[in-house]
Amino acid sequence: MEFLSYLIIGVSLGSVYAIIALGYTMVYGIAKMLNFAHGDVIMVGGYISLLSMTSLGLPWWAGVLLAILVCTVLGVVIEGLAYKPLRASPSLAVLITAIGVSYFLQNAAQLLWGASPMSYTPIVSGSLPVGGLSISYISLVTIVMCVVIMTALTLFTEKTRMGKAMRACSEDKGAAQLMGINVNRTISLTFAIGSALAAIAGVLLCSFNTSLMPTTGSMPGIKAFTAAVFGGIGSIPGALLGGVLLGIIESLAKAYISTQLANSIVFAVLIVTLLVRPAGLLGKYVPEKV
C-alpha cells in the first residue's frame, strides 16, 4: 500500500517533468539548442497564475489561461530577440545567451515579486480515497493533463501541415526551406508551444510544492532536461517515458533509500542508461559516416 502511494506520487511528479521535458525536447529537436531559460519560463507561469488569482481575483482557469498566454508571448519574444540573431552562430554562443536569458528572468522576477517564497494555493485541493489509499486530485489532474498534452502533440506533429513542417525543419532546415517551408515561423511556433507547456507545468508544479520563488524553475528545469536526454532527446514519446521514469525513481529513492541522495540516484541512473544506450531510451543512434 505504502509502495503504491509512493508510486502514484512518482508518476504525477514524473508527469510534470514530462510536460517540461516535452518543451525542452521540441525546442532541441528543431533549433538544436539547449534552452536553459525554459525552467524560468515555468517560474514566470507560476507567478502569473498566482498573481491573477490573488491580486486580480480571477477564477483559477482564467489564471491558468492568462499564464499560458503570457508565457507563449514571452517564449516567442525571447526567441526573436535573443536566439534568432544567433541562428548561424556556434551552439556554445546560443547556450551562453540562453543562460543570460535565464539570469535575466530570475532577477527580473526577484525585482518584481521579491526573493522570498510566496505561498501558492493549489488549483484543486482534496483527495480521492481509493481502497486504503488517498490520491490527491492534483495528482490525478496532472496525470490526465500529461496524457492529453502528449496525445495532442503527437496528433499535431503527425497529422497537421504545421506539424509536418516542424518535423521537416528538425530533419533538415535547408531542404525544408527549399520546399517552401517558412523555417523562422516554424521555429517561433515551436517556442510558442514549448512555452505554453511550460506555463501549464508551472501551475502544476507550484500546486505540488505550494510555494513559489524566483529560483523555483531551475532545478525542475535541469531535471526535465535530464528526463528529455534519458528518454532520447528530440523524441516526444521519449520525453514522456523519461519524465515519468525519472519521477518514479526520485519518489522511490526518497522513500526507501535517502532523501539527501535522491537527486544523485536519479542522475546515476541517467549516467548508467546513457552508457548502455548512448542516445537515450527511445533516441535513434546515428553512427558517424566518413
Added chain:
Amino acid sequence: MGKMIKLGKKRSVNLTKTRVVDFSTYLGVVLAFLIVDAMLRGGMLSRSFSGQLIPICCYIVMAVSLNLTVGILGELSLGHAGFMSVGAFSGIVAAMSLQGSIPSEPARLAIALVVGAACAAVAGVIVGVPVLRLRGDYLAIVTLAFGEIIKELINCLIIGHDENGLHVIFNFNSSKTVSDLGLTENGIEIIKGAQGATGTQMISTFTAGFILVMITLVVVLNLVRSRSGRAIMAIRDNRIAAESVGINATKYKMMAFVTSAALAGAAGALYGLNFSNLTSAKFNFNTSILVLVFVVLGGLGNIWGSIIAATVLTILPEALRGFDDYRMLIYAIVLILVMLATNNSRLKALLARPFASLRARAAARPGKEAQ
C-alpha cells in the same frame, strides 16, 4: 616563420607568433600581480576589492582549466565546479588535519593544494572514463549530472581529526551527527555534513594565488604547444581523421580532462582555505555555468582571453553594487548583448574594416622584410 633570437653562442629561440602570445601572457600576469600587490601594500585598494583578489585567482585557474576541456579538447563540460568542490574539501581536510604537525602556513597551504589537485584528478579519472565515451550534448548532461552527484555526496560527509587520525562518516540518511565521530578531547570537527566546513583557518594568500595561476599557465600552455596538445586539438577538429593517423583518442581526451580536473581541484583548495565557512552548495551548477561564461566570453581556446574574462566578470558584479538590486539584471543584459554583438557578422565586418586597412598599409610599407 618568426624571427630568430640569439641567446648566447649556441642557443637561439625561434620567435613564433604563439611564443610571443605565450610570453606576453606570462609577462602580463606577472606585471598585473606586481602592480596589484604594490597597490595592496600601499593600502590603495578598497576592502571589497582586496577581498576579491584570491577568488579572482581561483576563477582564473578555473577558467583556464575549463578552457582546456571546452576550448582545446572541444567537449562541453557543465560540471567543472564539482572538481573544484572535491579539491576544496579535500584541501580543507588536509590543511586542518596537519595543523598540529606542520606549523608553517605556506607549507600547509602548498600541501593542501597538492592534495586537492590529486583528489580532483582521481575524481577526473572516475568521471572521465564513462563521460568521454559520449558525445556532444549527451556528454554535457552527464558532466552536469556528475557535478550534482559530487555536490550531494559531499553534503553527506562528516569528517573530524584527532590524534588517532581521520574519522569519516557517510551520513546518507541524516541519522548521524558530529558526535558519532567519536573524537577525543583534542579532536577537531572539519566537515559537518550539510553545514559544510566551518571554522576553517583562512591560510590562502594572494601570492599563493598568483603562483597557482602561473603554474596553471605553464602547465596548460606547455601542454597545448606540445605534441600531445596538437593531438588533442586534432581530435577536436576531426576525431575520425585523427584516429586514422594513429592518435589514441581516449588517451589524449583523458589527458586533457584529468589535467583540467586537477587544476580545478587546486583552485578549489585555494578557494576553500580563503573562507572560514564553506558548504558544498557553493559549488553547484550555477558555478560551473559561471566559469563556462568566462571561457566563452574570453574566447574558446584563448588562454589570455579566459584570464581577462574571469577577472572582469568577477569584478563586474561588485563594481555594479552601486546599482543595488539591478546589478544582476544588468549583468544578465550585458551577457546577452555581448553574445549578440560578438556573433553579429555585420558588426564584425564593421570592426574588421579599420584593422584590415591598417594591416594592408603595414604590408605595403617599403623596407619591411618579406615573410
